[in-house]
Amino acid sequence: MSFTPISTGHYLVLSAALLLIGSVGLLMRRNVIIMLMSIELILNAVNINLVAFSRHWQHVTGQVFAIFVITVAVAEAAVGLGILIALFRNRGTVLSDEIDLLKW
Amino acid sequence: MDAALFYIFAAITLAGALATVTLRNPIHCAISLIASLLGIAGLFLLQAAEFLFAVQILLYVGGVMVLFLFVIMLIHLEEASKLRQYSRQWPVAVAALLAVFAEIATFLNAGFPSLPPSPAPRLLAPGNTERIADSLFYVYALPFEAASLLLLIAIVGAVWMAKKKEAAE
Numbered sequence: 216m217s218f219t220p221i222s223t224g225h226y227l228v229l230s231a232a233l234l235l236i237g238s239v240g241l242l243m244r245r246n247v248i249i250m251l252m253s254i255e256l257i258l259n260a261v262n263i264n265l266v267a268f269s270r271h272w273q274h275v276t277g278q279v280f281a282i283f284v285i286t287v288a289v290a291e292a293a294v295g296l297g298i299l300i301a302l303f304r305n306r307g308t309v310l311s312d313e314i315d316l317l318k319w
Numbered sequence: 320m321d322a323a324l325f326y327i328f329a330a331i332t333l334a335g336a337l338a339t340v341t342l343r344n345p346i347h348c349a350i351s352l353i354a355s356l357l358g359i360a361g362l363f364l365l366q367a368a369e370f371l372f373a374v375q376i377l378l379y380v381g382g383v384m385v386l387f388l389f390v391i392m393l394i395h396l397e398e399a400s401k402l403r404q405y406s407r408q409w410p411v412a413v414a415a416l417l418a419v420f421a422e423i424a425t426f427l428n429a430g431f432p433s434l435p436p437s438p439a440p441r442l443l444a445p446g447n448t449e450r451i452a453d454s455l456f457y458v459y460a461l462p463f464e465a466a467s468l469l470l471l472i473a474i475v476g477a478v479w480m481a482k483k484k485e486a487a488e
Contacts, residue, residue, distance in 0.1 A: 290473035297480030
């Protein structure tokens with residue numbers, strides 16, 4: 216087996232693919248829980264990019280920024296799931312297109 | 320060896336992501352998302368980001384995904400997983416995603432743009448964790464404090480949001 220050596224470009228292609236898969240989930244699914252999971256996928260694609268460039272430049276700042284991205288992702292998940300529980304208690308649904316109170 | 324490991328972890332990551340997006344049962348989705356996140360952790364390790372590898376497993380797999388699973392089990396979703404899974408606007412979404420895909424494909428096909436010269440290398444201190452600590456606590460101390468404030472707000476907000484409201488006063 217012969218593989219071409221792994222370059223930064225390989226990681227960029229992987230992260231682009233992950234970003235697209237996450238966007239598919241975010242835009243096409245109805246279930247709000249799975250939409251939140253897709254947001255996690257998108258943020259992880261960003262992290263792969265940051266770490267790849269940190270590696271490319273031999274500079275640790277990219278990894279520090281990845282830590283901040285993880286922080287924001289955790290805060291987003293906690294608040295999003297809190298909203299989801301309140302939503303389910305009040306409306307009895309987690310399907311995004313049944314929550315259409317503002318749509319006339 | 321490195322290349323083989325990269326392809327293995329990339330396959331795990333992408334397969335898990337695809338399963339997350341396509342499966343019907345949210346619990347299966349969450350478990351495939353865990354697989355995907357573990358694949359990403361492997362990629363971090365492959366790029367010598369050991370601290371992020373540990374953080375990814377502790378925080379994402381151990382924290383966030385457990386939170387997701389708890390919420391999924393708190394909200395019974397049996398009927399939702401039997402209904403239509405994709406929203407009615409999916410043609411618009413597909414069009415937008417094809418546009419993004421074309422953009423990324425042309426950008427990546429154009430090859431690497433000439434990257435600006437690297438800043439002075441900072442990967443010299445003895446270990447990955449020490450280097451991150453240096454950078455985090457000296458250079459990025461203010462964003463670090465801001466992140467802690469953000470987490471505090473998120474904790475309070477999540478608790479307040481999920482709390483059962485007392486009888487309306």
